[in-house]
Amino acid sequence: MTGRAILFDMDGVVLEGRSTDPSVYADAADAALDRLGVEPTPDQRQTLRSHGYDGVERCCRSLGVEPSRFWRLREERADAIGREWILTGRRDTYDDVDSIRELPGPLALVSNNRHGFVSFVAEHLGLPFEAVRGREPTPAGFRRQKPRPDYLLETMADLGVDGGRYVGDRRTDMIAAERAGLEGVYLRRPHNHGETLPPEASEEIDSLAALE
Numbered sequence: 001m002t003g004r005a006i007l008f009d010m011d012g013v014v015l016e017g018r019s020t021d022p023s024v025y026a027d028a029a030d031a032a033l034d035r036l037g038v039e040p041t042p043d044q045r046q047t048l049r050s051h052g053y054d055g056v057e058r059c060c061r062s063l064g065v066e067p068s069r070f071w072r073l074r075e076e077r078a079d080a081i082g083r084e085w086i087l088t089g090r091r092d093t094y095d096d097v098d099s100i101r102e103l104p105g106p107l108a109l110v111s112n113n114r115h116g117f118v119s120f121v122a123e124h125l126g127l128p129f130e131a132v133r134g135r136e137p138t139p140a141g142f143r144r145q146k147p148r149p150d151y152l153l154e155t156m157a158d159l160g161v162d163g164g165r166y167v168g169d170r171r172t173d174m175i176a177a178e179r180a181g182l183e184g185v186y187l188r189r190p191h192n193h194g195e196t197l198p199p200e201a202s203e204e205i206d207s208l209a210a211l212e
Helices: 022-036 042-048 054-062 067-087 097-102 115-125 139-143 150-159 171-180
Strands: 004-008 107-114 131-135 163-168 183-187 203-205
Touching: 004 150, 022 042, 022 067, 042 054, 054 067, 067 107, 067 115, 067 139, 107 115, 107 150, 115 131, 131 150, 150 171, 163 171, 171 183
Parallel strands: 004 107, 004 163, 107 131, 163 183, 183 203
Antiparallel strands: none
C-alpha cells in the first residue's frame, strides 16, 4: 500500500456533541427489554441502559438473556433513534463540515459509534467519503473501539493507503492515530477547549476549514 488519506472521527468532529446522548442508549435498552419480554430490577435496568458492556453482560445472564442478543437489539434501536434525531434536526452538523468537500481524497469516516448510524450519517450528508467504518453491533466490536487502532487500520487497508491524517477531538483519537501510523490532528470544539493538547497529537486546528 502507498499513499495518504484524511480520515475523520464523527462525533464532535462532523456531528455536534461529543458523543451520543445517554438518553438514546437508555431508550434503546428499554425497547430491547420490551422485545425480550423481561422485567429487570431498577438497578439492573440502570446498568442495562449504560454504555459499558461488562455490567450489561452480568445483568443479562442473571435475567436469563443472551447478552449478545440484547446488545444487538439495543444497538439496532439506538441506530433508529439516532437516525430520527438527524432527520428531525435534533442533532446537527458543525458549520465547517462543508469544507470537507474541498479536500483532496481519499477521505474516510471512522468512528467508535455504531456502524449502521455512521453509514447513515455519511449517506445523509452526501460527503465524499470513500470508506465508512463504525463499531460492529457485537460485544467484540465494542471492545475493538479506539484507542485501539483496529478500525483505522482496516479503513486504511480498504483505501489502499499506508499513511495520512486522522482528525479527532479526543485523546483516544490521537492515541489510535499514532498506533495506526497516522498523524493525529486534534480539532478544537467547544466541548474540549479547556483540555490539554494530547501529547500524541501531531497538529492542532480550530476548524475543519484549516485542513484546506
